[in-house]
Amino acid sequence: MKLLAALVVPLVGARVVRLEQTPLVQEHTQSLAPGIGVHFTTSYATAAAKYENGTTVDLVRVEADADYIELMSRWARSWKDFDCEGPVNRLRCELEPIRREARRKLGLPITRDSGTLSKFVKRVRSAIEEELGTSVSTITPVAPQLVGWLNSDFQDALDLAGLASSRLDSNDKPTYWDTNAAFAGLGHGLCESESDFSDCLNEERQMPYEHVLFLDFDNSSFSATVQYLQHADQEWSYSNRIDMELGWWNLPVFEVSRARFWAQIHEVILEVAGALQRAPNKIVLLGDHGANAEFLDVVKAAMWDVLEVDVSLMLSANQAKDVGKLVARGAAGFTRRAETWRNWKRTQEDVESIEL
Numbered sequence: 001m002k003l004l005a006a007l008v009v010p011l012v013g014a015r016v017v018r019l020e021q022t023p024l025v026q027e028h029t030q031s032l033a034p035g036i037g038v039h040f041t042t043s044y045a046t047a048a049a050k051y052e053n054g055t056t057v058d059l060v061r062v063e064a065d066a067d068y069i070e071l072m073s074r075w076a077r078s079w080k081d082f083d084c085e086g087p088v089n090r091l092r093c094e095l096e097p098i099r100r101e102a103r104r105k106l107g108l109p110i111t112r113d114s115g116t117l118s119k120f121v122k123r124v125r126s127a128i129e130e131e132l133g134t135s136v137s138t139i140t141p142v143a144p145q146l147v148g149w150l151n152s153d154f155q156d157a158l159d160l161a162g163l164a165s166s167r168l169d170s171n172d173k174p175t176y177w178d179t180n181a182a183f184a185g186l187g188h189g190l191c192e193s194e195s196d197f198s199d200c201l202n203e204e205r206q207m208p209y210e211h212v213l214f215l216d217f218d219n220s221s222f223s224a225t226v227q228y229l230q231h232a233d234q235e236w237s238y239s240n241r242i243d244m245e246l247g248w249w250n251l252p253v254f255e256v257s258r259a260r261f262w263a264q265i266h267e268v269i270l271e272v273a274g275a276l277q278r279a280p281n282k283i284v285l286l287g288d289h290g291a292n293a294e295f296l297d298v299v300k301a302a303m304w305d306v307l308e309v310d311v312s313l314m315l316s317a318n319q320a321k322d323v324g325k326l327v328a329r330g331a332a333g334f335t336r337r338a339e340t341w342r343n344w345k346r347t348q349e350d351v352e353s354i355e356l
């Protein structure tokens with residue numbers, strides 16, 4: 001702590017110094033509320049709470065409506081930016097931020113998509129509040145990696161639902177990746193020391209870098225992702241694919257088409273895992289059907305075909321009964337870390353004011 005203060009102090013002269021003190025009492029009562037993680041999938045959401053004493057409890061599951069599912073599949077397919085070419089479109093593009101701001105001021109969704117999202121987020125909030133019996137104002141949301149995902153729309157949906165995200169607000173990104181939350185949910189990549197953030201960072205810097213393959217066989221989508229990460233807060237993937245046609249919901253009953261379906265999953269795994277070049281350090285299974293026996297056989301076969309590795313042992317590190325709930329639990333675990341970070345930052349600012 002001393003060292004950090006010493007590093008920060010020389011910067012003080014160049015900064016605006018904040019003199020107001022944050023009331024400590026309020027901080028304490030706040031930290032007694034459980035951290036709430038919410039996993040937004042392509043067709044439903046699940047939530048979990050993590051208490052101060054370390055206990056994690058699964059809370060609710062809320063099915064999404066058709067509009068939300070349609071939005072997710074649109075976002076999974078493509079990134080649709082405004083076409084700003086030509087005088088008319090250019091004008092429209094210039095006016096768009098103004099239009100959004102005006103709608104925000106009126107308390108309206110800034111876009112149709114954020115309206116769709118906010119309807120769902122509100123339902124999720126009510127379900128959590130009903131389950132907990134208290135009101136909830138902050139959550140840790142996690143979401144799949146979709147090319148078209150718009151942080152501004154999701155942030156607007158949270159605002160409209162009266163919720164804040166606990167995510168470190170450094171990059172205007174309210175959500176974490178679902179894969180990272182799953183990693184944390186399995187107990188990987190998060191510091192033990194929850195009270196002191198610099199200790200936490202030191203601890204996380206000692207962790208080994210790993211190549212991790214995430215396989216998410218969910219109700220309405222299948223995705224495969226390879227990430228290289230040291231701790232659970234690092235979002236960097238070098239191979240990723242999501243397919244909305246390859247969810248469990250679309251698994252055919254009849255033999256021939258069923259075999260064709262599995263062959264497509266096999267194909268996606270070959271493609272994504274091919275980027276690994278050698279056995280991954282871990283395989284993390286996610287999704288409602290991530291522990292499905294037929295699916296696991298396909299995974300084993302595909303990994304043998306592409307890298308000639310037997311991944312049976314790696315797969316058995318995933319607890320079948322937990323696979324579907326892993327992400328929300330891991331997300332709940334992120335909450336405390338984010339809170340500690342904020343408190344730490346505030347302490348640093350207090351140190352600056354005092355030193356001056």
Ligand SMILES: *[C@@H]1O[C@H](CO)[C@@H](O)[C@H](O)[C@H]1NC(C)=O
Nearest residue numbers: 034051052053054055056057
């Ligand atoms: C942890 O706290 C929660 C909520 O206060 C409680 O329900 C749970 O039983 C506690 N668990 C342990 C192991 O003390």
Ligand SMILES: *[C@@H]1O[C@H](CO)[C@@H](O)[C@H](O)[C@H]1NC(C)=O
Nearest residue numbers: 043044063064069219220249
């Ligand atoms: C599963 O996905 C289908 C198609 O996307 C959707 O209609 C259905 O509501 C979803 N069911 C659950 C339980 O999420």
